Amino acid sequence: MLRLLASAALGAAIGGLIVSLLGRPDPGMLILGIALGVFLATTTVIRLAGGLAVATPSPAAVREARDGRRLGRARVDAVRQTGTFLNEQPVCDIDVTVVALTGEAWATTVRRIVPLTELPAYRTGCERDVAILIDGGPEIAFADGELSPAEIERLVVPPRSDVPLRPVPPGTRIGGGRRRGPLIGVGRRGRPLRLTLFALVAVGAASVVVLPFRAAVVPTLEAWADGRASVDLRQPDEIETAGRALREAIGHDRVVAITVLPDAVVVDAPISVGAVETDEWTYRGGRVDHDGPARPQPELAAEQFSWDDVSLERLWPAMRSAADESGLPVGDAVARVVRSTDTDVQSETFIRAVGPPEMTFSLSDDYRDAFFRLSAQGVRLDPAG
Structure with a gap:
């Protein structure tokens, strides 16, 4: 939704620029300024949201995993900062290897806000209880204290190189025990459709802005064809x-x-x-x-x-x-x-x-x-x- 809003704002900004070139600088520059402000704000939020993707699993999804005993043990293999901060706390990509109570194991990377005071809990090599948000993963949430000592002793996390790598599908969330994604995929396969939709939204927004000034379009285009920057009303x-x-x-x-x-x-x-x-x-x-x-x-x-x-x-x-x-x-x-x-x-x-x-x-x-x-x-x- 934010990307659609950003596309509409970009189209409106282009429309405002066109209106200014058509000889209506006051409304054109006003529209351009407002639209650019909305575009910059939404793109900033989009970048921030990208840095925070899957940073906060749904409490309902975590509770459902606990109630269904979809639990396991995970080892922290590496921690990398993404460069994004929220309230001065870093957002990190955490490489983990997971083994479930069912014995199934895999490796994945989760993105989390890691408060500076909790960094020791994410040191390389440490193991923690996790809730597995969907059968077979790879989505997990750290849930310390859920496993009994006997379960912890029974679960042995294998080496990362010995298990399959299961990346978290981008742009998805867990709800009702199911993975839910956007209507238009955010991966490479959905890119052509996304770009087409964004372009259509931008063109539509530009058209809405320019439409009230359509009477000036043809004369301005004719002036440009004659090598003039704008219409000269003295002619x-x-x-x-x-x-x-x-x-x-x-x-x-x-x-x-x-x-x-x-x-x-x-x-x-x-x-x-x-x-x-x-x-x-x-x-x-x-x-x-x-x-x-x-x-x-x-x-x-x-x-x-x-x-x-x-x-x-x-x-x-x-x-x-x-x-x-x-x-x-x-x-x-x-x-x-x-x-x-x-x-x-x-x-x-x-x-x-x-x-x-x-x-x-x-x-x-x-x-x-x-x-x-x-x-x-x-x-x-x-x-x-």
Whole structure:
């Protein structure tokens, strides 16, 4: 179960990374961080559990072995530390040779937590009573005091080289006098099935994470195919897709301002056609977010204009043309679309943004910058307007 959880966490982390690359760094990095934390925690527990495998036989299994007189005598042949510690006590692999009351004998290796104060009880060559957890072993539990002196005298532990070696099957436990293993074997024979299952769980978890952002997948893949690291929303096809998604989410085509960034389109739109109250909406990574009331709020409903009044598909060609003309790079230039200011001093709307919509942007390098104004149809305007 822990390995399945680790696989799911790894898949979720990969999904979070993909979401970040799709242009949603905030949720993507949050998912990535949480998933990596879960993955590291589970893998740590898995490694610890691996070091503690069969370290604590079930009390019920030991009691059942005692009640059934499945007992024997075991000699400690060698003790090795695994390098794992629990509460500062070492986990050790103990090589033992066992002889049962039935006369059957075998050699095996058991893994136990050996408190430092009990190390003398595991010195090489010492013999101890054991409970045999399942008929024929090899699983045992040390159970001192279970055999009578006569039984101890009768049982002679043979040399290790004279008996068969019976390793404890990995990943198993004893219950009801039977050996029980995982649904999927943990040995070599079960490895292909395990790896397939873990891969499917990881892919499934990644898909669940990426699914809410699926609208950004195709544009991002197309951008990668064109040699770009990510989608540039200033380009004609991408800005058309963003506009369509924003209008659908907002519910109408009236806007107060449009800000176009390389990775996002931010729109201030009235809560309803003709209303002055305005909310902010953001398209990023194939998803529209409603960000709440815009700041600052417009003063007049006349500041609104229709999205269809602006030829945003001409923004990118205008930027490229301005870059060629000025010798400045397009870089991460940001464009903004708002109504122009009323300059008629006799007008009731003097210095209000109620004129024709305009697109503006700046290009710059380390030494200079240039400001550009375009009509709503993408036609260059001179500085005087």
